[in-house]
Amino acid sequence: MAKSFELPRFYPILDTAVLRSRECGVLLAAECLLRAGARILQYRNKNGWHQFHYDEASNIAELCRQAGALFVVNDRADYAQLLNAGLHIGQDDLPPVAARMVVPNAVLGFSTHNALQLRHASDAPADYLSLGPIFATSSKEKPDPVVGVDGLKAMRALTNKPLCAIGGITLANAPQVLEAKADSIAVISALLPEKCDAASLTARAAEWLKLSQ
Numbered sequence: 456m457a458k459s460f461e462l463p464r465f466y467p468i469l470d471t472a473v474l475r476s477r478e479c480g481v482l483l484a485a486e487c488l489l490r491a492g493a494r495i496l497q498y499r500n501k502n503g504w505h506q507f508h509y510d511e512a513s514n515i516a517e518l519c520r521q522a523g524a525l526f527v528v529n530d531r532a533d534y535a536q537l538l539n540a541g542l543h544i545g546q547d548d549l550p551p552v553a554a555r556m557v558v559p560n561a562v563l564g565f566s567t568h569n570a571l572q573l574r575h576a577s578d579a580p581a582d583y584l585s586l587g588p589i590f591a592t593s594s595k596e597k598p599d600p601v602v603g604v605d606g607l608k609a610m611r612a613l614t615n616k617p618l619c620a621i622g623g624i625t626l627a628n629a630p631q632v633l634e635a636k637a638d639s640i641a642v643i644s645a646l647l648p649e650k651c652d653a654a655s656l657t658a659r660a661a662e663w664l665k666l667s668q
Contacts (some may be wrong), residue, residue, distance in 0.1 A: 460562055462495075462638050462639045463494040464638070465494075465495075465663050465664055466497065466621075466641040467488050467493050467496055467663070468496075468497040468641055469498050469499060469515070470500075470643050471499065472502060473647075477651055479647055479656075483651075484646065484651075485518055486653075487657040488646070488656070489522040491657050491664055493524060495525040496515060496524060496526055496527065497529055497543055497641075498511075498528055499530075500512075509534065512538060513538060525541055526540045527542065527543050529544075530548050532548075532554045535558050535561055536557055536558050540561065541558075541561050541562035541563065542554060542561050543563075543564035543565070543585070544563070546568070546572065551580050552580060562582050563580065564581060564584065564619070565579055565583075565584050566587075567586050568586070568587065569599070570610050573610050574613050577615070581616065583617040583618070583619060583639075585618070585619040585620070586607060586637075587602060587621035587622030587641075588602060588621065589601070589602050589606075589607055589620050589623060589632055590603075590624065591622075591623050592622040593644065602622070604628075607637060608636065611636045617638040618638050620640050621640075621641035624640050625645045626662060626663070629663075629666055630666070646660070646663070
């Protein structure tokens with residue numbers, strides 16, 4: 456388990472399906488986020504891994520190393536270990552105890568969606584937890600029930616681990632989430648401006664970083 460882990464306040468998630476649906480290059484988005492100052496990036500590919508995805512993740516891992524940022528792989532403990540990356544797992548993936556055996560020294564995150572899961576996860580060998588969806592979200596095919604800001608406030612006391620809020624978070628509602636004592640805000644769709652070019656992506660990332668300071 457990583458020691459003294461501090462979760463960055465702004466947690467961008469590069470969801471391959473969301474990015475490609477917007478005709479936005481995954482590597483371009485990674486480069487712009489890191490250029491703006493992001494300290495963590497998660498690579499989230501839910502549609503099956505092939506050589507292309509491994510190569511893409513490997514390239515982002517190298518960009519993160521050069522920038523001094525943490526690179527995290529979603530779901531796949533095997534690829535996280537191969538890439539010397541952090542790992543984020545969900546309720547339907549390997550349980551944290553088993554995942555920790557695959558990535559003994561990596562930063563490990565674990566998703567929760569309600570009070571019971573959060574309470575149990577507090578004792579798991581994870582470095583940070585996520586809770587959501589806070590708001591309705593379109594980035595997950597079968598989302599769990601909405602937690603809401605009030606739910607986040609109520610559940611914050613159930614764990615001493617760093618807690619990342621996720622799900623439907625935008626520049627408009629993010630201040631409420633941070634006021635509810637989330638340590639970090641994970642962002643997927645709202646990373647993307649209307650026009651996905653380098654200047655617009657970097658400017659949007661800068662907005663998120665300023666808001667989350």
